[in-house]
Amino acid sequence: MVQYYPAFLDLSDKKVVLFGGGPVALRKAKALSETGADLIAVSRDFSPEFLAFAKRHRLKLRHGSEIQNSLRGASLAIAATSDKAFNKTVFERCKQKGILINVVDDPGHSSFIVPSVLKRGRLQIAISTGGASPLLAKTLRQKLAVEFGSEYGRLVRQLEQDRSKSKKTIFLEKDRRSHFRQVVASGLKGFKRKRNTSLRGNVFK
Template structure:
């Protein structure tokens, strides 16, 4: 496979229609990932896993109980092919390309226009790891390794920094002052010493930092 330099992006799918073709275990994982991000999931397959059947029964997934049809792509924000039918996957990829719909064909990087990374989520903090389709297992192993070092406290930290960003933007109009404040709030080597039990004392230091004169 030709080596690709991928352009990493994070796509908003909240409230948007996303298509998953297939009803097996892989499709189940793809549906779960899309739902976690608030997507409106349309699932096309005559057969489903018990978990997918449960989601359909709960009304959380729109299920088309049949084989894929071209009209299923109408109004779709992105598509994921998770079937073991190579000819069908290729046809869906072609149709998506014609309609300029991003498509991921599971286990076929050449047909895919985007890849779903192995993800670590800590609240609003999202870290994605991809190998460009070369080795999904490597991406998973790296994720497992990083999860040992990036705990739930990083989600709390991210939320706090989001609120702090608003305060700093409102209080300081000079971009250079903002930069200096952020460098003091998050100095080099910060994460090596950051621990949940030290969060309160760190917040106090941050409050003192933004309250001090910056003329």
């Protein structure tokens, strides 16, 4: 049984190759386009929705199924086609070249798996079952989405600004840590008060 190591990757300006042009590949392209990666999509056919997205985001497209040249200089690849044999070949080529590869819904032919992610601005909560049950991971993400609203994204922005200022005004590390704990606790306490008020209001509706 594989024990995965959780990590967040900095893909900015790195070549990422996405094999596929259908709805699954489109979902991956949307997520990857937010990372600043140099994204290239390779497919024999692209759906109209994929083509429209590629045009809006200036995504590089390569028509065909050539693997070797497409992977040249790549840091990461994702195979999201419906052709299992082709996806397996992509995996084997990436393994030979030492390129990180994810074959969608096929952990056995992947060097990494993609978790179910809840995003609130800069805040990201990743959930994984190690490929055992993607549905459970998705269900847990949906439950957490109720608990963690958009206010957490705003809190992260505020904390980032406060952290930057505090580094210039609070010189002792132990004092900064104490300050950060107080600021975070205060922000979370405010969320709790709002949530309790909302719940009390709903009881009488």
